[in-house]
Structures are given as C-alpha cells and as structure tokens.
Amino acid sequence: MAISLHTKRRIRRAVDKAALAVSVAVLLAPCLFVFFWMLSLSLKYDIDNTAWPPVFWPTEPTLENFAKVFEESPMFLYFWNSVQVTGSATLVALLLGVPAGYGIAKARAHKMAAVLLLSRMTPGLSYLIPLFTLFQVLGLIGTIWPIALTHMVITLPIVVWIMIGFFETQPHELEEAARIDGATLWQAFRYVALPLARPGIVVGAILAFISSWNNFIFGAVFAGRTTRTMPVAVYNMLTFESFAWGPLAAAAIIVMLPVIVLTIIIQKEIVQGLSAGGVK
Structure with missing residues (x-):
C-alpha cells in the first residue's frame, strides 16, 4: 500500500527529531557525566571516593x-566577594557596552568590532x-578593586559584541x-x-555574569586572604598532602549552583534573546 505524502512528512519530521535528540545527547554526555560524577563525589564519604572499583553512586548519601x-x-x-566583583563588572559593562554597541552598529565600524x-x-x-605592575604601584593588590576592574576585560567585549548584532538587526x-x-x-x-x-x-548581562563569576586567574593573582572569589576558594581546597575529593567536589557544586539556578530561571530569555539577535 502506497504511503501518503502527509505520512511521509510526519515520518521525516520524527526521524529529524530523533536524530537531533541523539546528537544533543552525544554532545551533552561528557558534560553531564562530569557533573554527575562531581555530584556523586560530593555526596560520598572519603572511603567510597577512593574505593576500587569506583562507587558510582552512594548507597547512603x-x-x-x-x-x-x-x-x-x-x-x-567568598560568595559576597564574588557577588561584588561580578555584579560591578557586569553593571559597568552594561552601562558602557550598550551605548558602545549602538555607536559601532550605527557607524558601521566593522574594523572596530573586529578589534574588540x-x-x-x-x-x-x-x-x-x-595590570599587576599597575595595581602594585597604586597599592590595590589584595583588595576587591583590581579584581572588579580586570573582570571588565572579560565582560565589556561580550556585551559590546552582542549588542552590535542586536542593534544591526x-x-x-x-x-x-x-x-x-x-x-x-x-x-x-x-x-x-x-x-x-x-x-x-x-x-x-547573563553571559557577562557567567564569564565573570567563573573567572579564576585574575582572582588568584590580585586577591588577598579576605578578598578571594569563589573559584579561588575551590582552588584552595587542594593540598599537597592529599586530595580531599569530597570537599573539593562539594565546593565546586557550591560555586556552580548560582549560575545553574540563574540559567534555569531565565532560560527562556536566553533562547529568545539569542534567536532575536541571530535574525538579520
């Protein structure tokens, strides 16, 4: 019996959806496995974290x-330090980056956009x-200021580049x-x-926030004992004597939690914004 054209289209759509789902699963599998394993380490005792063969999930979390x-x-x-640094860097990037993106888009200054x-x-x-030499001369090493200022090196280009695409559309x-x-x-x-x-x-704002929150190198160099950010705090969980896998994984989960919650709450805004900016 011949298959109708409508049925063929439905089958083709189903196959396309299945292929897309498989592709997404393959791409996300490494990230999901790492996150699952980190969550597993944070919920296990040290004896289970060092056991062989590995214990994939604790029987008693x-x-x-x-x-x-x-x-x-x-x-x-450390959480409050990260909020101050990330919040100020993101806010200043928006205040400067949105008008800058508008000016570059309207002036069609494509070379300036490439430099950015x-x-x-x-x-x-x-x-x-x-930057270290400059802040050392100014006496700012060990304070919040150099970390917040250097994070604008990360956040400002992101905001400007995204806003150029939006204003051009x-x-x-x-x-x-x-x-x-x-x-x-x-x-x-x-x-x-x-x-x-x-x-x-x-x-x-979201992409600038995530990039600033996860940045490690500037906080590790410019921060003091009381001005460390969350990623630096995770690094300090490492010791030369032994690896405390459980606390290390727990600290990493704590650092990731604000970003994960923020992404889940406003994921629709992210999808709509990226879709709107990608249409010419």
Missing part, C-alpha cells in the same frame, strides 16, 4: 562534605603582568522617524533603540 567546606573556609565571605573581538580572544594571562526607519519628529540622537537611542534591544541586554 551524606552532606558531610558540604558542612566541611563551610567549617574550614569562610565561604559566605580580537581583544576578547586574547588570553587573560597576556594582561596579568602590566533593528529597522533604521524607527529611529529616522524619531529624528524627523525632533528627537536627538540620544533620545532616539533612549526611547526607541534601547527598549527594542531588551532581549540583547538580557543575554549580554
């Missing part, structure tokens, strides 16, 4: 490793020596109509372009 992390280090202080992208691709280690006729009605360039940006770019601002 324990929160002892999480309690040990908070007992041996001031994690709340190049600065984002440059490894952070390239900035360490001159906006119809120029709306701003031209506002200018004809007597609005200044700043008013056209404030009342016309900026509200339309809300999805891009949300995406830029």
